[in-house]
Amino acid sequence: MDAEYVLDTPVVRGFIADVQAVIADASSPADACERIRPRFARLLADADWLPARYQADAPQSGMGGGIGQWLLYRAGDGSLSLFALVVPPGSQTPVHDHLAWGLVGLYRGTQDEEIYRHDGGALELVEERSLAPGDFYALIPPRDDIHRVRTTSEETSVSIHLLTNDTGCVWRHSYDEDTGETAPFRSGYVNVDCEDEAGGT
Numbered sequence: 001m002d003a004e005y006v007l008d009t010p011v012v013r014g015f016i017a018d019v020q021a022v023i024a025d026a027s028s029p030a031d032a033c034e035r036i037r038p039r040f041a042r043l044l045a046d047a048d049w050l051p052a053r054y055q056a057d058a059p060q061s062g063m064g065g066g067i068g069q070w071l072l073y074r075a076g077d078g079s080l081s082l083f084a085l086v087v088p089p090g091s092q093t094p095v096h097d098h099l100a101w102g103l104v105g106l107y108r109g110t111q112d113e114e115i116y117r118h119d120g121g122a123l124e125l126v127e128e129r130s131l132a133p134g135d136f137y138a139l140i141p142p143r144d145d146i147h148r149v150r151t152t153s154e155e156t157s158v159s160i161h162l163l164t165n166d167t168g169c170v171w172r173h174s175y176d177e178d179t180g181e182t183a184p185f186r187s188g189y190v191n192v193d194c195e196d197e198a199g200g201t
């Protein structure tokens with residue numbers, strides 16, 4: 001499969017080219033994340049590159065609560081994706097993991113995030129953080145990989161995810177908050193199918 005630039009603009013192409021060059025040259029995921037940071041900060045600070053349709057609630061999404069993932073770019077081999085996660089006011093994601101390293105940052109609205117550790121039994125809350133536009137962090141599993149996101153603003157929050165898998169299409173896990181029990185979880189994307197979905201690409 002070829003790379004998909006769903007949002008095919010010079011900004012997105014330039015960003016992805018820079019990221020891929022860094023990844024190819026990096027000695028580790030931590031090294032890559034560190035070197036992508038300034039570039040990612042610039043993308044988050046740019047108010048003009050993300051069209052309104054990719055910041056809109058997704059009532060038809062399988063994630064419920066109007067939550068949705070809008071795919072912007074993915075590599076043909078599933079090694080990288082860029083997407084916007086929209087979470088309407090009052091909505092929260094299930095507790096979930098990502099199974100890939102990358103960077104996640106807030107573009108619009110505000111969010112509270114709870115990060116958990118899971119050693120097989122109940123979930124252990126290890127950190128709570130509040131995010132405002134421009135805030136971002138590196139995610140390097142297993143550290144910080146299990147979390148839940150809740151919108152605290154009166155507008156839909158939009159976070160930008162750059163992760164080294166096809167996050168919407170891989171099978172990952174959701175977690176029962178009380179028991180820690182896991183279930184297979186695939187979020188999908190609002191605007192594209194996964195390869196093995198009916199009518200998929």
Ligand SMILES: [Fe+2]
Binds near residue numbers: 096097098147149
């Ligand atoms: Fe997440």
